[in-house]
Amino acid sequence: MNAIQMILVVFIAFLAGMEGILDEWQFHQPIVSCTLIGLVTGHLTLGIMLGGSLQFIAMGWANIGAAVAPDAALAGVASAIIMVQGNLGEKQIGTAIGIAVPLAVAGLGLTMIVRTLAVAISHIMDKEAEKANFRAIGMWQLIATGLQGLRIAIPAALLLAIPSSLVKAWLSAMPAWLSDGMTIGGGMVVAVGYAMVINMMASKEVWPFFAIGFALAAIKDLTLIALGAIGAALALMYLALESNGSSKNNSGSNGTGDPLGDILDNY
Template identity: 70%
Template sequence: MSAISAILVFIVAFFAGMEGILDEFQLHQPLIACTLIGLVTGHLPECVILGGSLQMIALGWANIGAAVAPDAALASVASAIILVLGDQGTKGVNSAIAIAIPLAVAGLFLTMIVRTISTAIVHIMDNGAKKGSFRTIEVWQLIALALQGLRIAIPAALLLAIPTATVRSALEAMPAWLNEGMAIGGGMVVAVGYAMVINMMASREVWPFFALGFVIAALQELTLIALGTIGVALALIYLHLEKVGGSGNANASQGSSDPLGDILNDYE
């Protein structure tokens, strides 16, 4: 990997770490982070595949109460770097996915360290607020954000320091049974992540759309763009019918001219 590519990967990792807190541009999401790393390193196809697979897993990750979800940013950046350094193309995606899961859990330790430091920074900012020093608050806020970025950028830099030949040799030395096991395990984790999302979203209104989606996805003539277009169209139709049905139900005493909208409203 060239020096310019390494610098760009470091920058992507830094912004992905900050986005894990900001959530403004979603750069920490696996699909975006892996795609950007593939773009700056010239390994776009395999990194997009990796990002898409990890995104399906990360769909089921969420911070609930005091429980912190695995670090999607670290998993995305680190596994993409390993995939690029391994230079195995799409064949190395399964291994990268299997490596990403423990990295995501390990990232919780770095998150704990940064958040502990951030607690002290908050007290410094409180003192600055008592003194009316807005400059102190602004500076320490930027420092706290920079720590979040370095939480991902530093591990990324350490991985970039590993020679490409070493990573490639380590991946090629893995036995076939281990690679196959990683492929099966990676597929199961993706299914579990998607099942968690369905479990959170499941309702009487949503189940028919899930059924339609699985049936339509079986049609091999349809591309992902076509499936996405159908999904958007169904969502717009549903929102329109819900709006029309709601106004019809408001005048139920006068009779509704939209029976389908009334049925949809009965589900609510």
Template identity: 80%
Template structure:
């Protein structure tokens, strides 16, 4: 990577760190962060492939109460940099995914550190509010937000400081059994992330669509665009049937629940 590409990668990392809090443009999502890093480094296809795989894992990550989810932003940025610097092409995606998981957990430490500092910043802002100094309040808000960006940008810059040849040698020095294990483990983690999403969304109305989509995906002639068109058509059909069911129920017919697919499953 040349100097301009490195600067652009650090900017993407900075935006990803801030978006982990803002949630405005989703730069912290693996599919977006990895794709942007792939774009600025001239490895767009690799970035999309890595981002898509990591996105399936991150779909199952969510903050629940005081339990903070693994840091998807650091995992995405760091694994994308390692993939590009390693120069292994598509063969290195499995290894990058395997490395991304511990990086996501390690990112929790940086998150705790920044949020601890943010507590002190909040107290400073309280004092400025008592003084009526609104400009200072805005300034400290920007500082706190910048810390979130630096939380990802600094590790990214440190990774970029490592020569690509060293990263490549380190990856090539890994034994084959370790490479294979990380590839298999990365694939299993993707499946687990997808299973977590299904577990949250699963109900009797959704399962038939999942089964149909699973069968259609096995047809090699169907492209992703074709599958998307089929899915959209089925969704529109379902909404139309659901609407007609509600209208029929409003005419005094209380024999159905208003969900035609649910009524069919009840009959079985």
């Protein structure tokens, strides 16, 4: 990786860190961060494949109350850098995924540090608000957001500082049982993440579409564009049927045509 590529990767990592709080452009999502890192380093296809696999895992992560989910931004950025630095191929993406999961958990420590600092900054902003010093409030807002970016950018820069030859040697020195186990484990984690997503959105109205999509995905002649067109068509058909059912049921009953929606509305 040359100097320009390293700067771009650190910049992407900085954006991913900020987006973990802002949630505006979704740079913290692995499918975005890994794809961008793959693009600037000349490994676009592998970046998309890694990001897509990690995205299935991250979709099952959520902040609930005081419980903070693993750091998807650090997982995507760090694993993408390791993939590029280690020159991992398509069959070794599972190793990068296996490394990404513990990195995501380790990232919680950095998250707690930055959020603790953010609490102190919020008190400073309260004092500035009492003085009606809006310029200072905006400055501290940028500082707090910048700390979130540095939370990912600094580990990314440290990983980039490790020579690629050393990363390759370290990955090559891994015993076969460990590398194969990480590959298998990485695939299993992706499957578990996908299962969690399905479990959250599962309903009797959705299952038929899932079954159709699963069957169509096995047809090798269909491209992703074709599958996307079929999915969009099925979604439009579902919306049209739901609308027709809603208008008919509203004329003669209190139903909406969506049994799941009726249950939620009456809960």
